[in-house]
Each structure stands twice: as C-alpha cells, then as structure tokens.
Amino acid sequence: MKRFKLLLSSLLLIPALAFSHGPSRQKVVEEIEINAAPDAVWNIISEFCSIADWHPGIKHCTADKGSEIGSIRTIELENGEKIKEKLFKLEPDKKKMLYAMEKLAQGRMIAGLPVATLSSTITVTDNGGTSTVQFKGAFYRSFSGPQPPPDQTDAACIVAVTKLYKAGLENIKVLAEAK
Amino acid sequence: MLRTALLILLLSWVCSLQAAPYAYITNQGSDSVSVIDTDTNKVVATIAVGHRPAGVAVSNNGQRVYISNPESKDVSVIDTASLSVIKTIKVGGGPLAIAVSPDDKTVYVADWYEDSIYIIDTTALAVDAIIKVGRSPSGLVVEPGGLFLYVANRDEDTVMVISLGENRVVKTIAVGKAPFGLALDPIKNALYSANVQSGDVSIVDLIQQKAIKHIKVGTFPYAIAVDDRYNRLFVSNQRSNTVSVISLAEMKTIANIDVGGYPEGINLHPDKNRLYVANWFDNRVSVIDINTLTIIDEIETEEGCRAYGVFISAQ
Numbered sequence: 001m002k003r004f005k006l007l008l009s010s011l012l013l014i015p016a017l018a019f020s021h022g023p024s025r026q027k028v029v030e031e032i033e034i035n036a037a038p039d040a041v042w043n044i045i046s047e048f049c050s051i052a053d054w055h056p057g058i059k060h061c062t063a064d065k066g067s068e069i070g071s072i073r074t075i076e077l078e079n080g081e082k083i084k085e086k087l088f089k090l091e092p093d094k095k096k097m098l099y100a101m102e103k104l105a106q107g108r109m110i111a112g113l114p115v116a117t118l119s120s121t122i123t124v125t126d127n128g129g130t131s132t133v134q135f136k137g138a139f140y141r142s143f144s145g146p147q148p149p150p151d152q153t154d155a156a157c158i159v160a161v162t163k164l165y166k167a168g169l170e171n172i173k174v175l176a177e178a179k
Numbered sequence: 180m181l182r183t184a185l186l187i188l189l190l191s192w193v194c195s196l197q198a199a200p201y202a203y204i205t206n207q208g209s210d211s212v213s214v215i216d217t218d219t220n221k222v223v224a225t226i227a228v229g230h231r232p233a234g235v236a237v238s239n240n241g242q243r244v245y246i247s248n249p250e251s252k253d254v255s256v257i258d259t260a261s262l263s264v265i266k267t268i269k270v271g272g273g274p275l276a277i278a279v280s281p282d283d284k285t286v287y288v289a290d291w292y293e294d295s296i297y298i299i300d301t302t303a304l305a306v307d308a309i310i311k312v313g314r315s316p317s318g319l320v321v322e323p324g325g326l327f328l329y330v331a332n333r334d335e336d337t338v339m340v341i342s343l344g345e346n347r348v349v350k351t352i353a354v355g356k357a358p359f360g361l362a363l364d365p366i367k368n369a370l371y372s373a374n375v376q377s378g379d380v381s382i383v384d385l386i387q388q389k390a391i392k393h394i395k396v397g398t399f400p401y402a403i404a405v406d407d408r409y410n411r412l413f414v415s416n417q418r419s420n421t422v423s424v425i426s427l428a429e430m431k432t433i434a435n436i437d438v439g440g441y442p443e444g445i446n447l448h449p450d451k452n453r454l455y456v457a458n459w460f461d462n463r464v465s466v467i468d469i470n471t472l473t474i475i476d477e478i479e480t481e482e483g484c485r486a487y488g489v490f491i492s493a494q
Contacts, residue, residue, distance in 0.1 A: 023249045023250055024207055024231045024249065024250060027208075027460055088398055088418055100418065119418055136440065138441060138459075138460060146272075
C-alpha cells in the first residue's frame with residue numbers, strides 16, 4: 001500500500017507529456033502469395049467491415065457509413081479491446097484500401113497492440129492470374145516516455161502489428177484458395 | 180563565331196567550378212544522412228549521425244549541416260567540406276524541428292517534449308539560451324532579416340512569433356488543427372502552416388498577424404515548399420502519398436502529384452525547376468519537375484528518410 005501511494009504521488013509529479021505516443025514512427029510490411037485471381041481476393045476484403053469475416057483476431061465490426069470514405073468502423077479484438085478506425089482511401093481499380101486508427105484517448109494502451117496512430121494500407125496485386133496481398137503499416141508506440149516497459153517498446157509494437165497483419169493475410173489465403 | 184565559342188568555353192568552365200548543390204537526407208531508421216549530388220541525383224556519401232535523425236538545416240553559406248536526433252537528444256554538426264560530424268551538442272528531451280539564422284551564427288532547435296526552443300551559438304557550438312513556447316513545437320522558420328522566428332505549436336493549434344532581439348514571444352496566432360511544417364514567403368509577407376489534423380494549409384498575413392485563409396490539401400499534410408516563380412505552394416501529404424499543388428492566385432489546390440509512401444521533407448532546388456520529396460515509407464526521394472508536375476527521378480536512400488527542414492544547400 002505504501003509503495004502504491006509512493007508510485008501514485010510520483011506519477012502526479014510527472015508533467016503531462018506533450019505527445020501521446022513514442023518519439024519515432026515505425027513501419028511494418030507483410031505480404032502473402034495467394035493462388036487465386038486478384039478479383040476474387042479483392043472481393044473478400046473490399047468492404048470496410050468485412051474484416052470481421054476474414055480476420056480471425058477480430059470478433060466484431062460496425063461502421064457508421066459502411067465503405068464510404070470517412071466512414072469510421074469500430075472493431076473488437078479477441079481480448080475485448082475496441083478500436084476505432086477511419087477509412088481514408090478505397091480504390092477498387094487499384095485494389096487498395098487505406099485506413100487509420102482514430103486518435104486514442106490520452107494515456108490509453110490497447111492490450112496486445114500497444115500502438116498509436118496505426119495507419120494500414122492493404123493492396124492486392126496481380127501476378128498473372130494469382131495474387132499478392134500486401135499490408136503496410138505505419139505507427140508510433142503508445143508509450144510516450146523514454147523508458148517503455150518491455151511489452152510496450154517499439155520492437156514489441158513491431159511484433160504485435162506483424163502478428164496482426166500475418167493472421168489476417170493467412171486467413172485471406174485460406175478463404176480465397178478454398179473457393 | 181570564335182568569340183561565341185570562347186564565351187561558351189568560359190561559361191562552362193565557370194559553371195564547373197561551382198559544385199552542384201547537395202541534398203542532405205536524414206534516415207530515421209538507420210541513424211544516418213544520405214548526401215545526394217543533385218547534379219547526378221546519386222548518393223555520394225552516407226554519414227553516421229545520432230539516434231533516429233529527423234530534422235535538418237543546411238547553413239546559408241553551405242558549409243555546415245545541422246541534424247536533430249530526437250532519440251539521442253542531440254544535434255549532429257556536419258562539416259560539408261569533409262562530409263563528417265565535427266560536433267554533437269546535447270539538447271533537451273526531444274529535438275525535432277531545426278533552423279539556421281540568415282547570418283549562420285545561430286541555430287534554433289524545437290524540443291517537443293519540453294515545449295521550448297534551444298538556441299545554439301554556431302561559433303561556440305553550445306546552447307546559448309532556451310525560450311519557452313507552446314505545446315509540442317513542431318515547425319520553425321526564421322525570417323530573412325533575422326528579427327523574428329516563427330514556431331508552430333502542434334498541440335495548441337497556434338503559431339508563435341518570437342522577437343529574436345529579446346528572445347521572447349511577442350504574438351500568438353491561431354491557425355488550423357495541429358500545425359506542423361511552416362514556410363515563409365517574404366515577398367508577400369505571408370507565413371504558411373501545414374495542419375496535420377485539419378488537412379489544410381493556413382495562410383497567415385504577417386502584417387495583420389492573423390490567418391486569412393485555410394486551403395484544403397490531402398490527408399496529414401506535413402511540410403511546405405514555396406514556389407515564388409509560379410506563385411504556388413507544394414505540400415507533402417503523409418497519408419495521401421501525394422504532393423498537393425496550391426495556386427496562390429486562385430487560393431486553392433489545383434493538382435495532386437502521386438509520390439511514394441509517407442512523403443515528408445520537401446524542398447525546392449535552387450534552380451527553381453526541381454522539387455525533392457523524401458518518402459519515409461519507401462526509403463526513396465522523388466524528384467519532380469515543377470514545370471510539368473511529373474516525377475523525373477527517384478533516389479534510393481537508407482531506412483526511413485525524412486529530411487524535415489531545409490535539406491538542399493543554396494550553394
């Protein structure tokens with residue numbers, strides 16, 4: 001209890017940090033080859049909220065304006081964490097979608113995904129009949145101080161985003177190749 | 180005929196004496212600066228600097244380059260003759276934006292953790308003074324007379340005017356949401372801010388000392404280059420992967436040029452024909468012909484190029 005009080009009082013002494021995330025933006029690129037036509041692959045992912053159907057780590061999704069640009073979806077992870085993401089680009093001719101996490105409340109840390117401002121681009125390209133699906137992500141770690149706990153470092157964030165993308169890509173492959 | 184030939188010979192000899200300007204590109208992921216010869220658009224050197232370098236400021240005489248390193252919390256000073264770091268200066272908690280005074284005697288560094296500007300004396304290469312500003316200072320520009328410094332306060336939606344004679348804030352001007360990069364247009368007495376959250380550029384009239392117009396650009400605009408020849412602005416949009424072209428005569432965006440992923444630092448070449456843009460996600464710099472608005476070259480850098488600030492030497 002005493003230790004807790006000490007911790008609490010020392011926390012109060014820390015001035016509010018200006019930026020609500022880490023100092024340097026990080027990136028992740030993940031790709032998968034799929035033995036299916038690009039159109040078929042794109043059909044699986046082209047709706048903004050279809051992520052709940054093709055991503056095994058996402059239980060639920062609702063979007064306020066469907067797949068319109070500017071639509072905000074709320075996704076729920078397996079652990080119950082809810083994340084809001086906004087659709088910035090949807091280009092069916094290029095089979096490309098870009099969305100980004102809405103600004104997190106000050107100090108919020110998403111369990112299992114300790115990032116802030118994650119923006120994701122998913123693209124399907126044609127390999128002469130088969131497809132490559134690529135996820136590109138840019139993000140900061142959520143922890144804003146200089147000494148993040150081991151599970152909230154830039155490296156930990158890269159692992160978490162890589163895992164998120166990989167799980168999605170692997171299931172798109174399963175779904176597309178089963179058809 | 181002979182005279183003309185001699186003149187051409189003489190001119191080409193004079194030109195060859197003048198080295199082509201170099202572009203100094205900070206690579207945040209590999210703790211280095213790529214030096215590009217803008218004559219050939221090839222990387223001619225790579226210089227190791229501090230941790231996660233982001234900001235850059237080339238001195239007006241072209242002899243030095245100052246690099247801000249947010250994660251090692253210091254400034255690397257590069258001598259351009261030897262292309263090596265001659266000094267590392269400790270500053271604050273998170274140095275990012277960096278600018279040099281017109282007489283090259285002073286360097287200003289915005290610290291976005293400490294909400295202050297560090298003032299470095301370039302003769303002593305040491306911190307001389309610190310000025311408190313608004314929350315998360317992110318953009319810096321000094322007016323050519325050296326009397327005023329303009330600071331964008333990202334988390335306060337303002338630009339501050341600092342009197343450099345007194346080292347104090349003399350005016351605070353409201354702009355769009357989350358202003359980041361600044362650019363100055365001394366002929367028009369105008370200041371421009373790229374506002375990340377509102378996705379626009381504020382035009383501040385420096386005589387009235389207020390924002391007179393907000394012009395929509397792409398998503399997450401980051402930095403601005405002024406093209407006084409054609410009366411335009413070029414704005415890098417991080418999340419649109421584009422450069423917006425603003426006509427200042429029409430006061431609107433007239434074109435968008437597709438570049439690489441997460442375009443950040445943007446500078447007009449001194450020849451006023453070419454624009455250089457660092458694409459952070461793709462580790463390459465795009466070169467745009469500003470007459471045709473097309474990409475004419477692409478240069479590979481190291482990991483995570485940013486080049487935030489003045490990165491091309493004027494000479």
